[in-house]
Amino acid sequence: xxxxxxxxxxxxxxxxxxxxxxxxxxxxxxxxxxxxxxxxxxxxxxxxxxxxxxxxxxxxxxxxxxxxxxxxxxxxxxxxxxxxxxxxxxxxxxxxxxxxxxxxxxxxxxxxxxxxxx
Numbered sequence: 001x002x003x004x005x006x007x008x009x010x011x012x013x014x015x016x017x018x019x020x021x022x023x024x025x026x027x028x029x030x031x032x033x034x035x036x037x038x039x040x041x042x043x044x045x046x047x048x049x050x051x052x053x054x055x056x057x058x059x060x061x062x063x064x065x066x067x068x069x070x071x072x073x074x075x076x077x078x079x080x081x082x083x084x085x086x087x088x089x090x091x092x093x094x095x096x097x098x099x100x101x102x103x104x105x106x107x108x109x110x111x112x113x114x115x116x117x118x
Contacts, residue, residue, distance in 0.1 A: 014031045014034065015031075015034050018031070018034040018035055018037070018039065019034075019037060021039060022039075022040075022082075023039065023040050023041075023042065023082050024039045024040065024041045024042070025041075025042045025044055025076075026041060026042070026043060026044065027043065027044050027045070027046065027055070027059060028055045028058040028059050028062075032062065033097070033098055038085050038087060038090060039085065040082045040083045040084065040085050041066070041068060041083065042068075042071060042076070042079070042082075042083060043059050043062055043063055043068055043069075043070040043071070044070070044071055044072075044073055044076065045059055045070050045071065045072050045073070046072075046073050047072050047073045047074050065089065065092075065093055065096075066086065066089045066090065066093060067086050067089050068083060069083070
């Protein structure tokens with residue numbers, strides 16, 4: 001028996017939606033970086049996506065870096081529990097790819113703007 005989900009799909013401010021979400025279902029997207037505000041992530045590989053593509057490799061790299069499991073689209077209905085957030089791995093990812101710990105917290109445009117007029 002297939003599980004049916006009542007999912008409300010919206011368009012708009014992705015960052016705001018992620019911030020308010022309990023679970024992030026993602027694939028190979030730059031928006032996934034916003035999920036590292038300690039949100040559980042399920043990485044989805046479309047059923048039709050070949051393992052010989054760069055998209056597949058990118059999803060698998062996310063899995064390895066964050067110790068997550070990826071799922072083919074057809075497997076999602078079999079999930080019974082949300083994945084756990086591995087804060088240590090998320091922090092390592094943030095440090096390596098998004099922001100070094102010693103840098104200022106803020107939006108890139110704010111930091112650039114402040115430094116333009118020094």
